[in-house]
Amino acid sequence: MRIAAGDERDPARGLAQLVLTVVELLRELMERQAIRRVDSGELSEQQVERLGQALEALEERMLQLCEEFGIDRDQLNVNLGPLGNLL
């Protein structure tokens, strides 16, 4: 299975793209999981507040990392052939 890790002309950038894609995948999964838990009503107001702030900080950090590496957030992706794109 071939994984197209973005910019193959610049291996360092390609690697950064791959790593950031994985990080972004985790972040999105966490975000979705959190949203489900909040919507289910099982969390206290305090928990919702803390979770929201943590996820916000995470999203902000992600955008900063993309800026630092000069990668557009929309470019973060990995093509898994028949499984489509990772994100």
Place this chain on the structure above:
Amino acid sequence: MSLRGDGREVALVDLLDRVLTTGVVVAGDVTISLADIDLIRLDLRVLLASVASIDASGPAALELDDQEPAVVSSGEARHRMLGAPRAEPERRP
């Protein structure tokens, strides 16, 4: 856009979608047909299986009701080639 006649330019993918998987299926003593050939390479198998590629870049992915699973075995691809209609049936409004 499109051009008629000799100037006709057709994208390869549109062509392959047609010559590989459609066309009249004939009975009889066929020596060899594409349906008999098990194409190994991943991207060709992807092509034969016509995997749906709805872009799921956002949290809310489009959900079409008869979307097929992403991973298809070559056996299933072969079945599709043997004349089972490849296209989706007309969706009722």
Place this chain on the structure above:
Amino acid sequence: MSDELGLYTYCVIDGAQVPASRAGVDEQHCTSVLRDGELAAVVSEVPLSEFSEQALKERLEDLTFLEHTARAHDEVAFDAHAIDAACPLPMCTIFAGPDSVRDMLARDRERLRSALERIRGHDEWSVKLLADRRNIAAGSQQSAVGSQRSAVGSQPSAAKSSSPGHAFFERKRAQRAHERSVGAALIDTASELHRTLATHAAESRRLKPQNRAISGHQGEMTLNATYLVARERWESFAGCVESFAASHAERALNVALSGPFAPYNFVGSSPP
């Protein structure tokens, strides 16, 4: 043994037709017409050593050979269909010899004849609708993200609650609702386009969206459909495509019309 030849069969035509001969998929051999009464097949000889299952399995993985063969196959079928109706066969349908081809024509005579009648004077056209969600959603989303980025934890003016953590979830909820509505609108638009175009066509068929890795298309393919259009109705069909594109220009939708094709999708074993 290595010189043994098979008959590569491109399409089935009316027995009275004699399309011009041209180079076949194997350039050493030209096409010819093999007739059996009211039907005929366009064929060309191919060396079975190069077109056996084993050989094809390997050669078809080479994109150059695949493209060459696909285009040659299509050009023969297309030329035949331009003159008079031709039922294209799938690529690489090879018979042992003329008797096998004639047997096939005899066996499927009725089905092939009715297919020819149905497609005569019609061409197949492909219509795809491509949407760039980012352009559609750009307006409302960017302002939300932008205001968040300026100072983490600051309160967005549109938020209902005052605390940043809650505001985060509200923003996400709004984003998802927006994306869902954009998605639903795209599905509706695609269906509307397909319904409208179908009224200008004899037959129509929705196909699976193409795989981006192969087609290289930009955006999301919300419609991939193919239409059997009578030649005298092509102007109104194309006009319909153009007016749709014009009326949706501001929504970052791209309508791609391509063709004509020989009617691959409308000659199958089961009626649409």
